Amino acid sequence: xxxxxxxxxxxxxxxxxxxxxxxxxxxxxxxxxxxxxxxxxxxxxxxxxxxxxxxxxxxxxxxxxxxxxxxxxxxxxxxxxxxxxxxxxxxxxxxxxxxxxxxxxxxxxxxxxxxxxxxxxxxxxxxxxxxxxxxxxxxxxxxxxxxxxxxxxxxxxxxxxxxxxxxxxxxxxxxxxxxxxxxxxxxxxxxxxxxxxxxxxxxxxxxxxxxxxxxxxxxxxxxxxxxxxxxxxxxxxxxxxxxxxxxxxxxxxxxxxxxxxxxxxxxxxxxxxxxxxxxxxxxxxxxxxxxxxxxxxxxxxxxxxxxxxxxxxxxxxxxxxxxxxxxxxxxxxxxxxxxxxxxxxxxxxxxxxxxxxxxxxxxxxxxxxxxxxxxxxxxxxxxxxxxxxxxxxxxxxxxxxxxxxxxxxxxxxxxxxxxxxxxxxxxxxxxxxxxxxxxxxxxxxxxxxxxxxxx
Ligand code: TRP
Numbered sequence: 001x002x003x004x005x006x007x008x009x010x011x012x013x014x015x016x017x018x019x020x021x022x023x024x025x026x027x028x029x030x031x032x033x034x035x036x037x038x039x040x041x042x043x044x045x046x047x048x049x050x051x052x053x054x055x056x057x058x059x060x061x062x063x064x065x066x067x068x069x070x071x072x073x074x075x076x077x078x079x080x081x082x083x084x085x086x087x088x089x090x091x092x093x094x095x096x097x098x099x100x101x102x103x104x105x106x107x108x109x110x111x112x113x114x115x116x117x118x119x120x121x122x123x124x125x126x127x128x129x130x131x132x133x134x135x136x137x138x139x140x141x142x143x144x145x146x147x148x149x150x151x152x153x154x155x156x157x158x159x160x161x162x163x164x165x166x167x168x169x170x171x172x173x174x175x176x177x178x179x180x181x182x183x184x185x186x187x188x189x190x191x192x193x194x195x196x197x198x199x200x201x202x203x204x205x206x207x208x209x210x211x212x213x214x215x216x217x218x219x220x221x222x223x224x225x226x227x228x229x230x231x232x233x234x235x236x237x238x239x240x241x242x243x244x245x246x247x248x249x250x251x252x253x254x255x256x257x258x259x260x261x262x263x264x265x266x267x268x269x270x271x272x273x274x275x276x277x278x279x280x281x282x283x284x285x286x287x288x289x290x291x292x293x294x295x296x297x298x299x300x301x302x303x304x305x306x307x308x309x310x311x312x313x314x315x316x317x318x319x320x321x322x323x324x325x326x327x328x329x330x331x332x333x334x335x336x337x338x339x340x341x342x343x344x345x346x347x348x349x350x351x352x353x354x355x356x357x358x359x360x361x362x363x364x365x366x367x368x369x370x371x372x373x374x375x376x377x378x379x380x381x382x383x384x385x386x387x388x389x390x391x392x393x394x395x396x397x398x399x400x401x402x403x404x405x406x407x408x409x410x411x412x413x414x415x416x417x418x419x420x421x422x423x424x425x426x427x428x429x430x431x432x433x434x435x436x437x438x439x440x441x442x443x444x445x446x447x448x449x450x451x452x453x454x455x
Contacts, residue, residue: 008073009164010245016169017244018256020326023172024236025261026179027323028109029229031316034265035272036291037225039283041218044206047269049218053226054262057428059254060420061232061384064391066250067402069241075333076235079242083398084390091390094383095235096331100350101375102234103327104358105368107156110320111148112292113313115139120299120310127300129281129293136293137365145362150355152317156324157351160332161344164243168325175322179264182315187270189308195277202283203273220435223428228376229261233384236326239333247406264319271312275302289365328354366451373443377436385429392421 011017038046072079077092084091119125119139126132139145159167190196211218227233241250272295276283279298299309328350335346361368391399400414410417 008243010243011169012165013169014248014253016165016173017240018253019172019176020168020322021231021237021240021253021257022260023176023322024231024240024326025229025257025323026176026264027319028106028113028316029225029323030261030265031183031268031319032109032113032291034225034229035269035283037221038203038269038273039285039290041221042210042214042284043202044204045208045211045214046218046222047203047266048206049211049215050222050225051262053222053428054230054258056420057223057425058226058230058232059258060417061227061388061425062230062237062254062258063250063403063417064388064399064421065232065235065237066241066254067399068387068391069238070244070250070405071398071402072238073242075242075337076238076330077334078337079235079238080387080390083395088386088390091383091386092235092334094379094386095238096334098234098375098379098383099236099327099330100354100357101371101379103156103324104354105361105371105375106320106324106327107152107354108145108149108358108362108368110152110317110324111145111362112140113317113320114148114152115144116292116296116313117310117317119296120306120313124306125296125300125309127279127297129297132297132300133289133293136289136296140289140292141362141364146359149358149362152321152324153351153355153358155321156328157347159321159325160328160351161347163343168329171325172322175318176260179315179319179322180260182311183264183267183271186308186312186315187267190271190274193274193278193302195279196274199273199277200270202277203269219428220432223432224377224381224436227380227384227429227432229265230258231323231326233380233387234327235330235383239330240326242333249407250403251407275299278302364451366447369443370448373436373440377439378433381429381433381436385426385433388421388425388429392418392426396422 011020068079068083072082074082076095077089080092081089126135159171161167231237272291273283275298276294279301281294281298283294285294295312296309299305299312302308328347331350332343332346335341335350336343341349361371396418400410400418403414403417404410
């Protein structure tokens with residue numbers, strides 16, 4: 001039933017693989033989720049812990065996904081079937097389910113970014129915060145949101161249907177440099193704003209007192225963000241590394257990818273906080289919609305804010321597209337490998353299903369939270385945790401051997417890597433999972449129960 005005799009696609013160039021992985025990593029997570037997490041967790045302290053986790057947790061975990069993908073040359077379900085027998089197959093299934101759920105609502109949020117790009121070009125943004133909020137609420141859910149969700153999903157389907165080399169690789173080679181140039185340009189612009197000085201000290205000088213007082217919420221938030229922003233925990237990097245033919249230095253590739261992703265998130269902070277401080281908006285305003293509302297209101301306040309805003313939201317939309325491609329590719333690669341379906345058919349079928357699953361999220365914000373929290377705090381962390389346990393504790397020899405292919409003998413660095421996976425990575429994921437489940441329970445019994453009551 002598997003169709004391994006169809007020659008497997010490969011990246012045409014090393015840079016193509018790196019761009020695709022960077023394109024996956026850089027997305028709504030960097031430009032939308034990161035600044036609102038920094039705001040919610042009190043500024044520079046969060047940034048510091050986040051950077052620490054990127055190195056200590058994110059880097060080792062990314063290498064785990066890379067070695068599994070390159071070694072097996074399979075989709076995540078096939079890969080786990082091959083390296084771990086029995087129940088491990090189901091871990092691959094968790095990955096597929098996570099990708100399915102995440103993309104369903106990720107596409108809705110991406111639809112908002114398209115709407116906000118058009119909004120700037122058409123009418124400009126509203127400076128009054130209360131009105132901006134009302135506008136967000138009316139745009140975020142309903143028929144128009146569903147329509148834009150459909151538009152975005154269609155774009156993802158089109159690129160994935162074309163394939164690895166001519167579809168994904170070509171698309172990211174254009175999108176990634178554009179994202180980098182535009183964010184740098186916007187950061188330079190933001191530096192000229194009046195509120196820049198105040199914003200930099202909020203964002204860049206950590207206060208030990210704040211970290212000590214809030215570490216219980218900073219630690220899981222920073223760990224979750226590190227995983228999400230690097231596209232870890234659901235087999236994206238397994239899938240992308242499975243299209244690597246030759247033996248290259250995976251540690252070096254990983255470091256480059258992580259460097260880009262971290263740089264874009266960091267630079268986004270240099271854009272968002274000066275804009276917010278200049279407009280007098282409190283960066284601590286919580287919630288997923290906050291960054292849309294507060295940024296739009298801030299753009300409404302600035303000279304040429306409509307244009308800067310349209311460029312900003314347009315960039316976010318492009319970044320979301322290159323990430324969404326990777327989410328769909330995980331599921332599509334599974335269908336192609338294991339079911340022998342053709343790529344275009346798989347892309348249309350899967351994309352159609354994801355579109356349908358996303359309709360509730362485009363219908364009401366509470367339902368979007370229902371999906372987002374479940375995928376983000378439970379599925380993603382659970383899948384990542386199980387993979388780390390498998391590779392760290394029972395496949396470590398094979399993993400080290402695979403990592404060294406293309407690098408050479410790593411000596412004690414190899415055991416440093418494995419032990420990083422075995423203890424800190426697993427521990428942090430366990431804590432994050434526990435807190436995530438508690439949080440989800442609170443959501444189900446709180447806002448969600450209330451919502452059900454209102455229906
Ligand atoms: N990393 C992307 C972002 O920051 C989102 C993303 C793409 C993702 N693929 C993923 C997150 C896989 C988790 C798992 O927006």
